[in-house]
Amino acid sequence: xxxxxxxxxxxxxxxxxxxPFHLGPSTxxxxxxxxxxxxxxxxxxxxxLCAAVYxxxxxxSFGLQPFGSTNSCCVYGPANLDSRGELDxxxxxxxxxxxxxxxxxxxxxxxxxxxxxxxxxDHGAMENSDFATACDGCQRSGGVCxxxxxxxxxxxxxxxxxxxxxxxxxRLGMVFSSxxxxxxxxxxxxxxxxxLSLILMHGLYLTSTI
Numbered sequence: 001x002x003x004x005x006x007x008x009x010x011x012x013x014x015x016x017x018x019x020p021f022h023l024g025p026s027t028x029x030x031x032x033x034x035x036x037x038x039x040x041x042x043x044x045x046x047x048x049l050c051a052a053v054y055x056x057x058x059x060x061s062f063g064l065q066p067f068g069s070t071n072s073c074c075v076y077g078p079a080n081l082d083s084r085g086e087l088d089x090x091x092x093x094x095x096x097x098x099x100x101x102x103x104x105x106x107x108x109x110x111x112x113x114x115x116x117x118x119x120x121x122d123h124g125a126m127e128n129s130d131f132a133t134a135c136d137g138c139q140r141s142g143g144v145c146x147x148x149x150x151x152x153x154x155x156x157x158x159x160x161x162x163x164x165x166x167x168x169x170x171r172l173g174m175v176f177s178s179x180x181x182x183x184x185x186x187x188x189x190x191x192x193x194x195x196l197s198l199i200l201m202h203g204l205y206l207t208s209t210i
Contacts, residue, residue, distance in 0.1 A: 001117070002031060002098045004056040004110040010096040013117065014086035024118030025101070028076040028087060029053055032062035032095035037074040041092075046075035053098060053110045062095050134166070141168035 001010055015021060029049055030037060050073035053059075057066050064072070074094075076087070089097050102114035131154055135145040138156035146155040146163070158168035 001115065002058070002096045003115045004053065004098075004113070005058060007031065007056070007058040007061050007096060007098075010089055012086040012089050012091075013097070013099075015119075021119040024120040026116070026118045027100045029098045029100065030074040030076050030089065030092060030094040031059075031072070031097055032064060033072045033074060033093055034095075035093065036071045037076075037092060037094070041076055042074040043076070048108065049075050049100070052108045056110055137167045143168040 001013070002008060015023070027046065027049070031053070047070070050070040054064065054070050054073060055067055059066055059068075076097075087097070099115060099117045100113050101116045101118045104112055104114065106112040134154045134156070138145050141156070141158075143156040143158045143164075146157050154165060156164050156167050158164065
């Protein structure tokens with residue numbers, strides 16, 4: 001996925017239909033399409049987003065000039081996935097795409113947009129399991145619900161970089177993180193003491209020889 005800061009060729013974006021997630025309110029902007037995409041898939045009411053994103057210097061990575069023509073850009077609407085659950089960027093003959101989940105107070109400043117793909121959790125997809133309950137607990141603890149293929153087991157993605165099978169209050173995860181931090185600090189302190197000891201011993205040896 002591309003942003004104003006970095007644009008690069010992108011593979012197709014897809015979701016696993018068997019998973020409990022579907023697309024949320026994201027705006028997909030198709031970039032560097034050749035030939036220009038059909039007006040049947042482009043939402044002309046958002047063409048100003050193309051004009052804005054094409055002011056980014058990084059469009060040069062697609063062989064485009066900043067502030068140039070926007071006829072190779074398309075705000076894909078609605079952003080439907082095909083029968084394989086993919087946004088077929090390659091099939092649409094586009095070099096890449098940007099996905100925007102929020103424009104904030106700066107709709108014409110792509111440097112300040114919030115990039116990403118918004119997903120919605122579908123409770124009905126996992127109604128015969130504990131997935132929905134686990135996801136609610138994960139979100140209450142500040143985490144993001146996910147799942148791990150191929151078994152589609154529940155995963156709670158937490159801000160501290162630890163994924164758990166419960167929530168971000170998972171004590172094992174918190175203890176593991178704290179233990180690693182304490183161990184690292186103790187190791188650093190040990191070598192600091194050793195270095196100071198060697199310096200002192202060297203100083204005593206010089207004093208005794210003089």
